[in-house]
Amino acid sequence: MGVIPKTLKTLTLELQRLPGIGPKSARRIAYFLFTLPQDRLSFLGESFHNLKKNVTVCTFCHMLADTNPCDICGDATREVKTLCVVADHMDVYAIERTAGYKGMYYVLGGLLSPVKGHGPEEVDTKGLLKRIAQLKKLQRGGEKLEVIFALSPTTEGQTTSLYMREEIRNEFGEDVSLSKVAVGISVGTDIDYVDTYTLQEALKGRGSL
Numbered sequence: 001m002g003v004i005p006k007t008l009k010t011l012t013l014e015l016q017r018l019p020g021i022g023p024k025s026a027r028r029i030a031y032f033l034f035t036l037p038q039d040r041l042s043f044l045g046e047s048f049h050n051l052k053k054n055v056t057v058c059t060f061c062h063m064l065a066d067t068n069p070c071d072i073c074g075d076a077t078r079e080v081k082t083l084c085v086v087a088d089h090m091d092v093y094a095i096e097r098t099a100g101y102k103g104m105y106y107v108l109g110g111l112l113s114p115v116k117g118h119g120p121e122e123v124d125t126k127g128l129l130k131r132i133a134q135l136k137k138l139q140r141g142g143e144k145l146e147v148i149f150a151l152s153p154t155t156e157g158q159t160t161s162l163y164m165r166e167e168i169r170n171e172f173g174e175d176v177s178l179s180k181v182a183v184g185i186s187v188g189t190d191i192d193y194v195d196t197y198t199l200q201e202a203l204k205g206r207g208s209l
């Protein structure tokens with residue numbers, strides 16, 4: 001017979017598998033959860049249970065959302081002349097907090113990384129080209145669609161931007177204008193860690209890619 005009750009042990013082991021949680025924190029969280037009233041625990045359990053059932057992926061931008069299309073892609077007041085390419089849905093939340101960007105998004109879901117062995121086949125280039133083609137059709141009066149790369153200025157972010165640029169140029173030539181956020185974001189910083197003001201300025205001061 002173990003000293004730690006079986007259920008607490010199982011919970012601790014599961015919590016330990018979460019990102020950023022070590023054995024000590026996992027144990028602390030498990031014991032804290034035991035102190036909560038049953039109705040709060042049931043509510044937590046329900047949220048876990050519903051996570052995969054209720055959250056969907058938007059077919060247009062690949063954001064996690066309640067509906068498909070998501071609130072942004074389905075919003076007729078958003079501008080269709082700019083498409084912001086980000087690595088992760090957390091980056092969309094960060095940019096939305098700036099309230100300065102009114103265009104569309106595309107979530108790549110990963111970056112090229114020769115170090116980690118992530119080659120072109122693991123980045124959704126086809127999906128991005130398809131989204132660009134869809135938005136190009138919505139442009140009025142000969143306006144060019146602008147694709148803004150808001151990837152972290154790391155080697156992985158830069159490699160991905162340059163690779164995507166080639167793919168977009170091969171497919172659409174000069175029919176699409178390409179830019180990247182630059183000003184104020186220091187090299188090696190993840191987009192979702194940048195403060196709102198800096199990110200807002202970075203979007204305004206973007207340069208061509």
Ligand SMILES: [Zn+2]
Nearest residue numbers: 058061070073
């Ligand atoms: Zn969407």
